[in-house]
Amino acid sequence: MEALPTREQALEILHEHTKSDSLRKHAYGVEAVMKAFAEKHGDDARKFSLVGLLHDFDYEMYPNAPDHPLKGSEILRARNFPEEIVYAIQCHADYVGNERRSLMDKAIFALDELTGFIVACTLVKPSKSLSEIEPKSVRKKLKDKAFARSVHREDIYKGAEQLGVELDELIIFVAQALKPVATEIGINP
Numbered sequence: 001m002e003a004l005p006t007r008e009q010a011l012e013i014l015h016e017h018t019k020s021d022s023l024r025k026h027a028y029g030v031e032a033v034m035k036a037f038a039e040k041h042g043d044d045a046r047k048f049s050l051v052g053l054l055h056d057f058d059y060e061m062y063p064n065a066p067d068h069p070l071k072g073s074e075i076l077r078a079r080n081f082p083e084e085i086v087y088a089i090q091c092h093a094d095y096v097g098n099e100r101r102s103l104m105d106k107a108i109f110a111l112d113e114l115t116g117f118i119v120a121c122t123l124v125k126p127s128k129s130l131s132e133i134e135p136k137s138v139r140k141k142l143k144d145k146a147f148a149r150s151v152h153r154e155d156i157y158k159g160a161e162q163l164g165v166e167l168d169e170l171i172i173f174v175a176q177a178l179k180p181v182a183t184e185i186g187i188n189p
Contacts, residue, residue, distance in 0.1 A: 005081060010050050010077075013079065014057045023060065025185040026116055027053050029178055033111045034104075043103055051088045052079075052107050065095045094155060100162060110159025111174065113151050117141070118174050120148040122187045129188040135168035135174040167185035 018024055034052030038045040058072025073086045082106070090096045091105040092112045100106045118133060121141050125132045141147050142156065160167045179189040 004046055004085075005050065005079070007046075007049065007053070010053050013075070014053060017057045017058055017075075020060060026119070026174065027056060028181050029119055029185045030055060030108075030112055030115045031085060032117075032181040033115050033174050033177040034107060037107050037111060037173070038104075040173075041103060044166060047082075047088075048104055048107065050085055051104060052111070054085075055089050055092045055108055055112060065093065069093050070096065094152075094158075106159070106162045109155065110163045110165075110170065112159075113153075113155045114159065114170060114174055116180070117148055117151045118171065118178065119187060120151070121187065122175075127188060128186075130175045130179055130182055131189065133171070135171045138171045139167070 014024065014027055018027065020147065031049050031052035034048040035045045037043075038048035054072075054076065055069070058075065059068050062068040062071040065090050069092070073090060076086050076089070077083075084102070086096065088104045088108050091100050092108040093097045094109070098105070100109055118130075118138060121138050122128055122130055122133060124147075142153055145153075157167065160170050163170070165173075176184070178187070182189040
């Protein structure tokens with residue numbers, strides 16, 4: 001079995017290639033949600049965490065599809081990341097066309113956009129608190145195309161479907177999973 005890189009090694013890569021504070025915060029949020037998802041399903045939390053942390057690390061350098069995430073994949077391979085992690089990272093971008101085979105592949109696709117959207121929903125609350133997040137209000141915001149317009153709504157719906165989880169359940173899960181890193185990513189628990 002291939003040795004997994006450490007979180008510290010992954011953070012070095014993230015910080016080397018990602019200068020934007022907001023993109024780094026997104027990475028920390030998706031990392032936390034992926035870790036919680038793996039733990040809930042008895043899977044490898046370290047692998048899921050690495051995928052969450054690094055899924056967008058190359059975005060600032062290569063913002064256009066398919067360079068992101070394919071150019072980043074080359075960087076990770078050159079640094080001896082296991083192919084399973086590289087493949088899962090590619091799975092978060094629907095346009096790459098990878099079949100989502102593992103739970104990790106499906107989770108990064110389902111949780112990436114939803115995590116960003118829930119953070120955006122939280123930031124417009126007066127308290128900026130995850131405790132105020134409710135599925136009904138998140139679903140209402142999903143219908144408002146002007147709100148968080150860069151979020152791919154179709155990916156959120158398709159991701160929940162591929163995981164076989166009701167969207168409301170996934171919204172509650174993500175909001176809970178973000179609480180341990182809330183302060184770090186600029187919101188309240």
